[in-house]
Amino acid sequence: MCPKEVGGSVTPPVRVLLFATAREAVGRAELLREVPAGGVSVAAFLSELLREFPQLAPATRGSRFVVNGEYVRGRSGRLVPGDEFAIHPPFSGG
Amino acid sequence: MSVRVSRLPLRIPRAYAELEDRSSGGVVLFVGRVRPDRSAGGEVGALFYEAHVPVAERALRALEREARRRFGARRIVLWHRTGNLAVGVPSVIVGAAAPHREEAFAAARWMITELKRSVPIWKTDRKRSSVRRGRTASN
Numbered sequence: 001m002c003p004k005e006v007g008g009s010v011t012p013p014v015r016v017l018l019f020a021t022a023r024e025a026v027g028r029a030e031l032l033r034e035v036p037a038g039g040v041s042v043a044a045f046l047s048e049l050l051r052e053f054p055q056l057a058p059a060t061r062g063s064r065f066v067v068n069g070e071y072v073r074g075r076s077g078r079l080v081p082g083d084e085f086a087i088h089p090p091f092s093g094g
Numbered sequence: 095m096s097v098r099v100s101r102l103p104l105r106i107p108r109a110y111a112e113l114e115d116r117s118s119g120g121v122v123l124f125v126g127r128v129r130p131d132r133s134a135g136g137e138v139g140a141l142f143y144e145a146h147v148p149v150a151e152r153a154l155r156a157l158e159r160e161a162r163r164r165f166g167a168r169r170i171v172l173w174h175r176t177g178n179l180a181v182g183v184p185s186v187i188v189g190a191a192a193p194h195r196e197e198a199f200a201a202a203r204w205m206i207t208e209l210k211r212s213v214p215i216w217k218t219d220r221k222r223s224s225v226r227r228g229r230t231a232s233n
Binding site: 017019020023024066069086089091092093094 | 126143144145146148149150152174185186206209210211212213214215216217218
């Protein structure tokens with residue numbers, strides 16, 4: 001999705017990173033989604049993603065959410081244009 | 095480099111060289127490899143490893159600091175490979191050099207346990223297209 005033109009300036013999208021079960025559910029490792037210039041709550045952003053990709057719901061249960069490299073508590077926090085949002089299913093490295 | 099998450103092959107001699115420290119009498123190198131696993135039907139031929147690299151490397155650096163503090167490790171290696179890895183290929187190297195063997199063993203054991211628990215890295219059996227949650231396909 002292209003960045004949205006807002007008030008003559010380009011608003012960068014939120015970059016969504018998907019791993020493991022989340023990536024498999026959506027079929028892509030990365031998405032770009034627009035958010036309002038004033039930002040949106042992580043909870044609302046997730047709800048919108050789940051409306052678009054209902055099959056993502058099982059992968060989000062037990063996952064942790066990351067905004068710009070920092071874990072958020074539950075589904076708290078906000079996203080503004082240009083942020084990076086990641087879904088971390090339970091880890092399985094090694 | 096003591097911490098690394100990348101697609102680069104893991105070279106055991108380089109890891110050993112990274113652990114060089116004249117004051118360390120004990121060096122422990124743990125190598126985790128992709129293993130064939132027949133437990134879920136069919137045999138795993140390869141696993142796909144992926145990571146949220148900046149977050150994973152930051153978590154590994156935190157493990158490094160903590161291993162130095164807890165066990166007095168002088169040198170640390172925490173390397174994880176990503177991408178498609180065939181059976182037998184090293185996926186992770188954890189190394190510790192410490193003045194005595196007890197600390198080196200303890201540091202290495204603690205780091206691999208914590209790596210699996212707290213570092214955003216995932217493995218997927220692409221043949222079966224399922225993520226192997228909470229299971230150990232290496233070591």
